[in-house]
Every structure is written in C-alpha cells, then in structure tokens.
Amino acid sequence: MNTLTAWVGRSRDWLDDRGRAAWIAAMVIGFILFWPIGLALLFYIIWSKRMRCEHWGRRARDFRTRDFGKTGNTAFDAYREETLRRLEEEREAFTSFLDQLRAAKDKAEFDQFMASRSQPAPQAG
Known part of the structure; x- marks a missing residue:
C-alpha cells in the first residue's frame, strides 16, 4: 500500500509540473479507458482546486488596496x-x-x- 501511495504522489507531482493541460489530458484518458477513473480525476481536480486561476480577481483587488503615495x-x-x-x-x-x-x-x-x-x-x- 505504501508503494501505491508513493506512486500516486509521484504521479500527482509529475502532472503538477506539466500544468493544467496534463491534468485535463489525464482526465480525458481516464474517461476513455474507464469512465469512473475520469470521473474520479474530475472530482479530484475540482476538490484540490488544481484548475484554480492564481490571478483571478487579483488585478482589481490590487488596485483597490494599492497605496497611492504622495506625488510631491x-x-x-x-x-x-x-x-x-x-x-x-x-x-x-x-x-x-x-x-x-x-x-x-x-x-x-x-x-x-x-x-x-x-x-x-x-x-x-
């Protein structure tokens, strides 16, 4: 069981290194091979927030909290x-x-x- 956990962890890290496209490809392949695998990957991707956009709403938030200092x-x-x-x-x-x-x-x-x-x-x- 320990080797399975290690293999899953290495696979996750490998997919993370390759980005969103790798996760999407893995999910599609999972659906093609056996639909519960694809569904499980989809739920994992949603649950772990793997598709979250790091910059979503950041620009507006930065603008509102930005300190506009004195110009002189x-x-x-x-x-x-x-x-x-x-x-x-x-x-x-x-x-x-x-x-x-x-x-x-x-x-x-x-x-x-x-x-x-x-x-x-x-x-x-």
Missing part, C-alpha cells in the same frame, strides 16, 4: 484627496439610496401580501 505636488495631492473623499461620500449616499429603495419595495410587497390575506377566498362552485 501638493496641489495635485490635495485635489486627489478631495476627489476621493467626495467619491466615497457619493458611494455612501448611493448605498443608502439603494437601501431605501429595497425597504420601500419590501414594504410594498408585504402590504400587498397582507391585503391579499384580508380578502375572502373566492368560493368554488
């Missing part, structure tokens, strides 16, 4: 700070507006539900 030009730095402050205030106001819209929609739906419950059910017949 005090007029530009002041303008940038004021613009960022104003944009943050607008974002907060817009978020508040959306919350009010959702609350109004929820209230209207609830009022409609309560109105429909207070009406007597139509008689069949």
